[in-house]
Amino acid sequence: ITGAIKPAIDEHYLFSNNRNQSVSQLFSYTRTCTMKLSVTLIASGLMACHAFQTMVAPSSCHRPAASTCLFSQEDGNAPEEGAPTDSGASDILNSPAFLQRKLEVLQSDIAKVEADTEEARARLEAGKAEWGGQLDELQKEYQNIQERLNSQNKQGDTMAIVQVTREMLKVLDNYDRAFGAVTPSGDIEAEIEADYKSTWDDIMQTFSDLGVEEIKTVGVEFDYEVHQAVMQKPSDEYEEGIVCEEFQKGFKIGDTLIRASMVAVAA
Template sequence: MLIVCLIVCDSNNFINEFYEEDVRTSGGSLKAMIRVYKEALLNGDYRIVSEIENRISILENEKNGLEKQVLELSAEITSGKDKYIRLQADFDNFRKRSEKERLTTRSNAQGEVMESLLPMVDSFERARQQIKPETKKEKKVDMSYQGIYKQFVEIMRSLQVAVVPTVGTPFDPSLHEAIAREESQEYKEGIIIQEFRRGFLLGDRLLRPAMVKVSSGPGSKKATSSGDYQ
């Protein structure tokens, strides 16, 4: 009887200590609990067996609850990560669209400004071809005039404005406007042989097509005909 009492008392003390340890560490020693459980079964102490079984059941419920919380938190983290990825993708798309719209707006504004200045370019070109300064004063004025034109050309070049290639290049309806055809011994059919008005490009955008004369190929004699190029 004394031995049984000592075992029962020791088991009760261990249960209490185990509960206290479990509160501190959220667990306790599972091996020790099993040992006490076996001893209680051997000694027929069903009160301790019942307490340990109840405690195991509580721990099992707590474990299941924690697993459920972990699964819920994992789902929230995954959902939050997916939302972040979608938001990041939406932001990147918005940034790309905004940048594209900004560049398009800038290009359109530059194009409109340059198109309005092209008649001035034509005037400079005609003046350079027609005016032949003779006196010292006229040459001085012409030099100043050409200096202004040179500055204007440099500004156009800095804005990526380029001249449409003409003489010696194949006729391209997307770049050229043919106003005449002429037989030519020098140029093959479809090659531009003369430029009447310069055309200009702003990057890849056509500001104005070049007016040109196109070769109709070699013939017995040269003849010029006006009209659109076919």
């Protein structure tokens, strides 16, 4: 300030000593000196304010605002170890008013879920009342279709076995006739007959595995569904109506007849 005022005073005395200067020039210099003094005072005030802010700012930087700490805790960002914490925010989160409000929000959510559940249950019951009968009929129809398909598949398998067995029986009949007509006279013929019987037994075992069974004849009562009577003849061993002799073997699979047995019935 002194450095700015001294030149103005020197100029004032310089022009005051000069008696030849006019009064207007003297006022002009005085106004100039006053302006310089004002500028100097304003600059000095700004420098003082800056210095004060510099001293106060560091202490305020280490004090986090309560609101910032609160939002940080809500975001799940825990303060670092050793960093200053604000107990006020924790007190707010654990306060009865805050917990009561949180409980009210949860109860409201639960009530909404229960209302939605009841509404869905009501729609379900209404749908059952409207479509329940038709759904039951469709379910029964589906079960009937499944049963028919299973039955048809089973019948298809059975018919395939029946057809194959009937073709095989044409060959087996020749085996059966040969066994009844030929008597081996030597070891070689007996060995050949044993080989044929072994093949016969294998075929009959295969029939059994497929569910094909031989129809019983001699000694049982005549059954027109599975027996074909070729003749009647007197018999001392069997009563009337009993099968007394078999001419050709018969076979069946379950309740399906493959071929009826040709028999003679006692009279």
